[in-house]
Amino acid sequence: MHPADPGAPYPWHARIRDAATGQILGAGMLVGTEHVLTCAHVVGSGEDPPGSDVAVEFITRPDAATSGRVEDGCWVPSKEQGAGDVALLRLVHAQPGGCGAPLHRRAMLLGTEVYAQGFPAGHADGLGAFMKLAGNCGPRGEWVQLTGWSPGSPARGFSGAAVLDSGSGHVVGMVVGRHTGEPAGVAYMIPVETVVRYLPRVGRWTRGHTAVDPKAARKFDPRVPDVEFGQQVTDWLTAPSNVRVVTTGGRDSERSRTLRSVIVSSDREQRPPDEVLATAPPGTVSPAAGLDLAVDASSRTVEEISQRVLDRLGITPGPSASATDRVRDGVPPMTIVVYGIDEAGDPVSLVDRLLRLLAEQGSRLLLVFHHDSSPALDRARSLEADAVTAARERLQRLLGEAAGEVAGLEAAERRVVRRWREIAPRVAGVPDPPDLAASFRLRLLRPPGSTPEDRWTEGELHDLLRAGERASARIEEFGRTLEASLARRNELRRRAEADKAVAARAGLAEDLALERVYRRVRLLLWHERPCDLAEAEAAVKDYEAAIRRMRASGPEETGK
Numbered sequence: 001m002h003p004a005d006p007g008a009p010y011p012w013h014a015r016i017r018d019a020a021t022g023q024i025l026g027a028g029m030l031v032g033t034e035h036v037l038t039c040a041h042v043v044g045s046g047e048d049p050p051g052s053d054v055a056v057e058f059i060t061r062p063d064a065a066t067s068g069r070v071e072d073g074c075w076v077p078s079k080e081q082g083a084g085d086v087a088l089l090r091l092v093h094a095q096p097g098g099c100g101a102p103l104h105r106r107a108m109l110l111g112t113e114v115y116a117q118g119f120p121a122g123h124a125d126g127l128g129a130f131m132k133l134a135g136n137c138g139p140r141g142e143w144v145q146l147t148g149w150s151p152g153s154p155a156r157g158f159s160g161a162a163v164l165d166s167g168s169g170h171v172v173g174m175v176v177g178r179h180t181g182e183p184a185g186v187a188y189m190i191p192v193e194t195v196v197r198y199l200p201r202v203g204r205w206t207r208g209h210t211a212v213d214p215k216a217a218r219k220f221d222p223r224v225p226d227v228e229f230g231q232q233v234t235d236w237l238t239a240p241s242n243v244r245v246v247t248t249g250g251r252d253s254e255r256s257r258t259l260r261s262v263i264v265s266s267d268r269e270q271r272p273p274d275e276v277l278a279t280a281p282p283g284t285v286s287p288a289a290g291l292d293l294a295v296d297a298s299s300r301t302v303e304e305i306s307q308r309v310l311d312r313l314g315i316t317p318g319p320s321a322s323a324t325d326r327v328r329d330g331v332p333p334m335t336i337v338v339y340g341i342d343e344a345g346d347p348v349s350l351v352d353r354l355l356r357l358l359a360e361q362g363s364r365l366l367l368v369f370h371h372d373s374s375p376a377l378d379r380a381r382s383l384e385a386d387a388v389t390a391a392r393e394r395l396q397r398l399l400g401e402a403a404g405e406v407a408g409l410e411a412a413e414r415r416v417v418r419r420w421r422e423i424a425p426r427v428a429g430v431p432d433p434p435d436l437a438a439s440f441r442l443r444l445l446r447p448p449g450s451t452p453e454d455r456w457t458e459g460e461l462h463d464l465l466r467a468g469e470r471a472s473a474r475i476e477e478f479g480r481t482l483e484a485s486l487a488r489r490n491e492l493r494r495r496a497e498a499d500k501a502v503a504a505r506a507g508l509a510e511d512l513a514l515e516r517v518y519r520r521v522r523l524l525l526w527h528e529r530p531c532d533l534a535e536a537e538a539a540v541k542d543y544e545a546a547i548r549r550m551r552a553s554g555p556e557e558t559g560k
């Protein structure tokens with residue numbers, strides 16, 4: 001395949017070098033035919049864009065190497081706490097059509113496997129790594145955390161690299177940095193939608209729908225007419241409740257305008273500039289990506305709204321399947337706002353055939369009606385009540401699992417403590433056993449409330465269960481450490497006995513000097529308690545060395 005062929009794998013994958021020194025600065029990706037997207041810190045460090053060109057090379061198309069510099073108006077240096085940090089380079093030589101990166105808007109779902117290729121030290125031709133999306137983080141929630149980096153760990157040279165969804169092959173973000181402390185294997189990416197917020201020109205090369213319908217985004221009102229309602233919506237976006245039903249009045253009512261303002265502030269791409277958001281009343285601005293999808297149901301069919309859901313997930317239904325059928329087959333949970341339900345093509349079918357399905361599959365839904373008179377409103381409130389019941393049942397199940405986890409920890413601790421009491425007197429340096437189960441038991445005993453379920457959220461219980469799994473692993477590791485200590489002592493005993501047999505066969509059994517060395521081995525391994533393993537091993541080595549010296553200077557072994 002010719003290197004200039006747009007059919008080459010990843011024809012958009014770029015390596016950026018200092019044009020003067022040849023030093024690799026980082027990665028980038030071709031967008032369109034004349035531009036490369038990268039992080040601002042890859043090519044410069046000041047408030048103003050660098051005035052010189054950088055070398056741009058395409059890994060799978062080496063003959064297409066060129067140079068470029070920051071396009072006018074396309075430089076957003078790293079701001080407070082790392083916000084921004086994006087740049088668009090204009091190339092000296094245009095690239096063939098069809099080579100651009102497949103940028104795609106989509107919901108950033110926990111656990112999604114992604115892939116990136118950068119240029120860390122020693123890997124000038126590129127090194128790939130897999131990781132998983134692990135939630136929003138960074139400045140004002142702009143970034144997405146990447147965990148489970150494999151192989152190796154994040155390193156310099158990945159900044160600016162495209163992050164691909166492993167399933168679809170879509171580019172969903174760009175690596176921006178790495179975590180240099182503990183835990184290891186953590187990096188960060190800027191989602192495509194955040195890039196477009198800072199560099200609107202990139203939107204022309206980006207596919208997929210925005211999280212919030214653009215028509216709603218154009219009506220953002222920073223004054224937030226109904227502050228109390230705005231705070232309630234913001235609280236719902238950040239709280240663990242599953243389904244909530246609200247009415248707002250007509251499209252131009254204060255509540256409707258407030259709802260639009262809050263959900264637009266949640267859209268990574270369409271949220272207004274920070275200086276505008278700063279003028280909104282406290283508690284009425286949602287974090288970036290506080291929701292995954294907000295859809296206006298007015299005049300839309302169930303199938304159209306189902307397709308909107310699939311678009312945000314990057315899912316394409318099969319050729320013979322409807323979008324609604326594909327949702328019925330199961331989709332990952334999202335946080336979704338559906339407004340104007342009473343003005344949908346068939347409000348009752350929308351609630352019964354789609355929204356109930358999404359709720360049962362774990363999505364969090366804010367269901368918004370303009371008026372109380374809709375026949376679908378009672379269906380939605382029934383769904384809300386069912387969701388509350390289902391959530392309580394899930395909490396009860398998780399509480400049972402947590403109690404079982406604590407009981408298992410207590411039993412495991414008792415086992416290792418018994419074993420520790422047997423081994424610690426025999427082997428020196430054995431650490432004290434962990435004391436973990438009691439703290440978990442205390443965490444379950446929260447301050448009194450009406451019922452245990454009212455004191456917990458699902459997220460908190462899932463966190464507790466994961467912590468319990470880690471604690472269980474620590475206890476198991478401690479048990480293995482205990483047994484390894486005893487096994488090491490026993491191995492030294494076997495080794496010493498084997499050495500004594502070698503000495504006897506060599507006719508050295510009566511040698512007094514060698515016997516004195518052996519008595520020290522015997523003392524350390526059989527009589528002194530606890531046994532100092534390091535000292536005992538050194539004594540065994542001394543005994544073995546003495547045997548070798550005496551055999552080398554004495555008669556040959558007789559085999560007796």
